[in-house]
Amino acid sequence: MKWDKFIELAYLFLLDELSFDERIELENVMMQDDELKSEFENIKESFEILKESKPQVASERILVNARQTLMRQVRAESVRVSFFRKLAIDVRKYVYENYTLAISGLVTFVLGIIVCYILLIPKSNKQILQPEDRARLEQATKDDVKISNLQISQPDSKNGEVEVKFDAVKPIQYKAKVDDPAIQKLLLASLFNEDNPGARIKSVSTIAQQFKGKEFKYDLQIKNALIKALKTDSNPAVRKEALVVLNKYPYDEEIRDVLLYVLSNDRNSGMRVAAINALTDLQQNGHTLDEAVKNVLTKKAEADKNDYVKIRAASILQEEN
Amino acid sequence: MILTDNQLIINAQQGDMSSFEELVYRYDRHVLNIARSFRNSDEDAKDIYQEVFMRVFRGLKNFQFKSEFSTWLFRITTNVCITYQTRKKTHDSLDREISASEDETRTLADTLTDNKSTDELTLGSEISKYINKALEELPPQQKMVFTLKYFEEYKIREIAEMMQCSEGAVKKYLFTATHKMRTRLKNIMRDAR
Numbered sequence: 001m002k003w004d005k006f007i008e009l010a011y012l013f014l015l016d017e018l019s020f021d022e023r024i025e026l027e028n029v030m031m032q033d034d035e036l037k038s039e040f041e042n043i044k045e046s047f048e049i050l051k052e053s054k055p056q057v058a059s060e061r062i063l064v065n066a067r068q069t070l071m072r073q074v075r076a077e078s079v080r081v082s083f084f085r086k087l088a089i090d091v092r093k094y095v096y097e098n099y100t101l102a103i104s105g106l107v108t109f110v111l112g113i114i115v116c117y118i119l120l121i122p123k124s125n126k127q128i129l130q131p132e133d134r135a136r137l138e139q140a141t142k143d144d145v146k147i148s149n150l151q152i153s154q155p156d157s158k159n160g161e162v163e164v165k166f167d168a169v170k171p172i173q174y175k176a177k178v179d180d181p182a183i184q185k186l187l188l189a190s191l192f193n194e195d196n197p198g199a200r201i202k203s204v205s206t207i208a209q210q211f212k213g214k215e216f217k218y219d220l221q222i223k224n225a226l227i228k229a230l231k232t233d234s235n236p237a238v239r240k241e242a243l244v245v246l247n248k249y250p251y252d253e254e255i256r257d258v259l260l261y262v263l264s265n266d267r268n269s270g271m272r273v274a275a276i277n278a279l280t281d282l283q284q285n286g287h288t289l290d291e292a293v294k295n296v297l298t299k300k301a302e303a304d305k306n307d308y309v310k311i312r313a314a315s316i317l318q319e320e321n
Numbered sequence: 322m323i324l325t326d327n328q329l330i331i332n333a334q335q336g337d338m339s340s341f342e343e344l345v346y347r348y349d350r351h352v353l354n355i356a357r358s359f360r361n362s363d364e365d366a367k368d369i370y371q372e373v374f375m376r377v378f379r380g381l382k383n384f385q386f387k388s389e390f391s392t393w394l395f396r397i398t399t400n401v402c403i404t405y406q407t408r409k410k411t412h413d414s415l416d417r418e419i420s421a422s423e424d425e426t427r428t429l430a431d432t433l434t435d436n437k438s439t440d441e442l443t444l445g446s447e448i449s450k451y452i453n454k455a456l457e458e459l460p461p462q463q464k465m466v467f468t469l470k471y472f473e474e475y476k477i478r479e480i481a482e483m484m485q486c487s488e489g490a491v492k493k494y495l496f497t498a499t500h501k502m503r504t505r506l507k508n509i510m511r512d513a514r
Contacts, residue, residue, distance in 0.1 A: 007496075008496060011495070011499055015470060015471075015495075043503070049452070050452065050471055050499075050506070053449040053453065054471070055361040055453070055472065056357070057354055058354055058357040058366055059363075063349065063350060063353055065367065066366075066370045067345070067346070069367070070345065070370065070371055070374050074338070074378050075338070078338065
């Protein structure tokens with residue numbers, strides 16, 4: 001038997017972990033080898049000393065003391081837990097009984113605000129730059145960039161820093177035909193966003209330029225934009241220009257409706273004159289005016305504040321009959 | 322009528338403190354003895370006892386009866402003991418660095434070669450003292466296995482269950498620890514002679 005194996009078996013023998021057969025085997029081995037037997041005795045002696053060194057068992061007093069301390073701690077903790085649990089139950093009960101509707105309404109409202117904010121609020125393109133970003137700042141403001149909306153905060157009394165907010169706008173030049181999609185998009189943007197009426201008129205008249213082209217395709221988006229401008233633009237000159245351009249589109253129900261809208265609702269008599277002239281032109285070009293047009297013309301012939309409109313309306317109706 | 326552990330646990334889970342108390346009293350002597358043997362100190366044993374049963378109290382509501390309560394309890398006990406030993410060792414080593422006392426550096430040989438006779442020195446208690454000191458130097462797992470086997474006389478199979486490891490691993494810890502302790506003991510006995 002190998003020495004290490006013998007030592008392990010001897011340990012297990014003395015620790016009462018060997019089976020009956022293993023014990024017999026070990027005893028037989030020792031009987032045949034005095035050296036192993038002597039080593040076994042050494043181990044046995046060591047084990048006895050080690051076992052004798054067993055620390056004292058905890059006294060009854062220590063046990064009682066430990067129990068008392070434990071139960072105090074456990075009770076303190078269970079009281080603490082039950083207090084919070086009771087509080088949570090009470091709050092839940094109170095809320096459920098009295099404010100269910102209000103809370104669900106409030107939750108829906110808050111959720112609605114959050115959803116709207118996420119969906120509708122455009123993401124800011126604002127860049128916040130630090131002194132170490134100076135290169136980026138210089139890049140963003142170099143050449144012909146236009147600086148506007150400059151706001152300067154009060155200097156910080158501690159470190160003397162100031163915060164400057166501004167818009168840096170870089171002009172872009174783009175050259176293309178009038179019917180180029182990008183040009184049309186820019187013209188429409190100008191028509192609806194420019195504060196200056198002159199710029200809006202310029203946009204509409206530029207749109208009209210495309211009618212000079214031989215291969216002009218009627219654009220539905222432009223048409224709708226012109227109708228919208230004709231109905232809503234605050235400046236009569238812009239509306240007039242939109243009406244002139246719309247007259248170049250093929251006559252249809254949408255054109256008819258917007259002409260009747262102008263005739264009925266536009267407070268500017270010049271616009272009403274322009275609208276009734278457009279209807280006159282249509283009649284002279286062979287278009288039959290339907291009942292809706294005739295009804296409006298009847299009203300205008302009887303009651304429009306502008307005599308020209310009255311006379312023209314009556315005249316068209318007479319010719320139509 | 323004597324309730325089973327599981328019945329006591331169910332009652333305790335429903336907030337019955339007396340059931341929890343009874344459950345504690347069934348096993349706490351074993352827990353305290355293991356802790357006392359492992360640390361050889363009443364104060365440390367009490368600390369371990371508190372920590373073990375507070376863990377039991379907090380974990381009892383999630384106890385799912387997948388093992389015996391005693392197995393779970395002794396598993397917590399061995400874990401707490403090992404953690405406690407590691408924590409304490411770090412703390413003690415810091416203390417030792419701050420103030421090293423002369424007594425601690427004295428060897429058994431120094432004690433034995435004093436002017437007093439061997440009989441007067443009560444050799445048995447001195448040896449026990451040095452064995453306990455040697456035990457302190459064992460890694461926590463080895464010390465735990467050694468304590469449970471030699472002092473508390475648990476079977477290797479039971480120790481493996483408590484420590485959540487294989488019987489082979491327990492034997493390895495046990496043999497290594499025994500070998501170290503025997504080597505230390507030989508030195509002590511040689512010095513004593």
